[in-house]
Amino acid sequence: MKMHWTEAQRYCRENYTDLATVNNINDMKELKKTVNNNRVNVWIGLKRTGVYKWKWSLGDPVKYLNWETEPSTDTNNCSVMRNGTWRQQDCNVNMSLICYNDSSKSYIIDSSTTTWREAQRFCRQYHTDLISVRNQTENQLINNIINDHQSSVWIGLFRDSWEWSDNTDSGFRYWRSGQPDNFGGSEDCTEVRMWDQGQWNDAPCSNSLTFVCQEDELILIQKNLSWTEALRYCRKNHVDLVSVDSEKIQLWVKAAVHQASTAEVWLGLRHFCSLRIWFWVNEEIVFYQNWAPGNETAVGGSESKAKSGAVQSGVDHLWISLPESHKLNFICTRKEK
Template identity: 55%
Template sequence: MAQTLYFTLLIALCSISECVQRQYHFITEKKTWTEAQRYCRENYTDLATVDNMNDMIQLVKTVNNGGFQNIWIGLMRASVYTWHWSSGDSVLFLNWASGQPAGSENCTYMSNGQWTVEPCNMTLSFICYNMSTGLVFVNQMMNWRDAQSYCRQNHTDLVSVRNQNENQQLEKFIHDRNSSGSAVWIGLFRDTWQWSDQSNSSFRYWDTIEPNNDKGCEDCTVINKYAQRRWNDIPCGLTFSFVCHEDKLIVIQQNLSWSEALRYCRQNHVDLVSVQSVEMQRRVMNVVKLASTEAVWLGLHHYCSMNMWLWLTGDIVCYQNWAPGNGSTPENCKLENRKGAVQSGGDQTWISLPESHRLNFICTNY
């Protein structure tokens, strides 16, 4: 009975959702994109960044009282192409077929375990990922963007492939359902768009045939005036209302022990950050690059008497992102208190360190 109660409590704790970690502010003044960027940086964090569909829903709620008008967000055309996963996962692994990526095409299919870049308007079947059920083979012919929309509406997103093992698993999954080895879309794409706050968010919500760079001068992005509030590329010199965002995660570039960092966050903000989901880990990854130390303190600590890691919120560690060899019960834990930190480089995984180490840290304003 006690064991059943424990597992029930565990499931309940692990299902608690988090607060949104970015707050949007709709500014009705009309400004050019550069003027809007300057205003947001002076008064908030930056022009709005959008990480996922939940952010987009929140953004639409923020601006809907603005009526039928175009509204600036923080996405601007850059000069260099960058590869992204549709899901927002970091691009840590590539498995191109010989001679790929070739040409100027921007979307990726997989065939017999290898990847090829092709025009995004080509129609193929595709693989979605569902956070509850895993991989989903969709035997419908769609272009890449329609496939992406289908996966986001019905599952989680187009599939990401983060390492060789996942690539092999996906290859077997496709072969078991499509023994001919036909090409299928995966979630890898490239574009030249960059967020004003230097976020690595790969979320895009373009309207049909957008971005079209009409007359070669449309380098900034608006959410458009139409009902679905999708995105258009527009000349940066036009004047529109705009949306700023206020990021609730702050990297403190002071080298403090874990206890000192905790005291600082609670005196000046709210607390050291807890990372209880993939989405929060992505937000941490976006800000931790500002750190000056190789690792950054989180609100994660080990209770030796309970033989478990807990967040400062009191929540158990459901979502985990430990580096290999970390996350287990530390040896001699009664003699040395261990705390959790996130690496500021590489895969940005979590590591266990003595609390006396002096590191930068992340405070939250929630």
Template identity: 55%
Template structure:
């Protein structure tokens, strides 16, 4: 193990990412409920889509050029909830007095507080960006509606800014003051569309004018492959082909020590999961919410001899998501890394003898 640590001292941070989800096109005609049941029995669930890369992979999985419509796992529910564009749950809230009023579905920051706002209004905005080590904030001095601002951030940076705590709220406020702007879009929005696998993904790729709720039962989503793969709302009684997904991250609910969890993953799958990017962290966040322990083992290990943290997959710890007070190099016992299953799902240092759930990966990096 220590030899692995020495190797990591000279390794370069990689910007590549492993594919965490595989799509499977099923060329059978079924209604949405039947398609959901099939995917859950054979794979993980009806397809969830996190970003445009996923969307392109999904389209490539459909190997029949005559197919126009396919079901995916997005469905309309009766409950609207506020969520971040990045897919993170909105746990920290900083609404101004009297907000939200329940009329609009997007949010701006003004004077350090949040106000709901019509998504069609044109505002300047702030994106989350990254230099492969840290997340940074970028003020965009262009006015766009919320959806266009979201698309701009996703194409040019990471996403519209998430504000998960008071410190991040102050950082956004400072950017606004430095830019002499009074209000900006943040990544907070609400809708009633949810994924079949309960994923937090807030990625949407609606065709213009959709969802239009042309009939009362148009509460399910199809991809129109003849319209660049954009989405429309449909009645569940329609019969279409469909796309399932198979998640490459697997939550194991057995309570094992870190070494036992590592052994289990390597014997039955590939390895304990490495989290070396924001995108993989988001997938981990979707998985750990089903855990039965307060924290879940990752493939993160500390060498008390060399004073470094490393991934057992052989990667350096470039991207970091430590909770305050964790992840220091001054650990004096054998420690391993886990991710919190609640709260803001940061990484924490735990004694390797703790018994926790854990996440295996099923792909080769």
């Protein structure tokens, strides 16, 4: 079907979850496989707003900032690191760059100078993306690398006024060269040009296009509740706390915790003290496992110290044992098994 962007959004929300959100390059590959037609343009859920926010090119949530001086509201919408601190920079200035390679978990500095967008394109072509700096430890490590080569380099932090329909705070963008250009002053929605390697273009929301919906089986709840409170919330508002009884669901969990505001996120996993076993709230025994070392046996001996299972929201996404009184974000499932 072909619809205006707002009509497509309404259709997706009524029949699925929302218009599609693209969090990273892997999501982009999946979207291309889903459409499987190199001759069309399709709507996704990205729309221009009037509010500018800082985001990471790699799609990481912005939880740590280290500005040299507080950013202003001028048109310098990109960022460089210099002497361990960050500053705003005109995106069209030529600077050195530093990439992140997810396969080798390494940082790669390149002394050739380019604009921010060219730097992003280079990192995505040869590595994974421009770097994200998620905490003080990473900031110091990256600063040590930069000081050995160059005084100022592009990092992956940029500012734009585009937001996803489902309110996901992802900064991943896949614009074609020269876009978005807001031609005519009314191009506020995002089309994916499948005939142009799936690159994005801004277009009038009144255009009638095919569109891509997403259907999320899991949903991250950014409320800080105890395990029991989280269980009650999921069962009242959705279906249940998530039971991660396969690698497939673990991958869904990994995607869901991307936007978590707590270091750990509750799963539907609890220890049965009298039987000395862990079980899922869907009544499955724990066969598939992804424990951090030692956590599968780290259990309490009394109800006051009852333990439940959570997943790390950081890099490794391993399961850990925590007192169920801790207040954490949590993941609900939206469908019956």
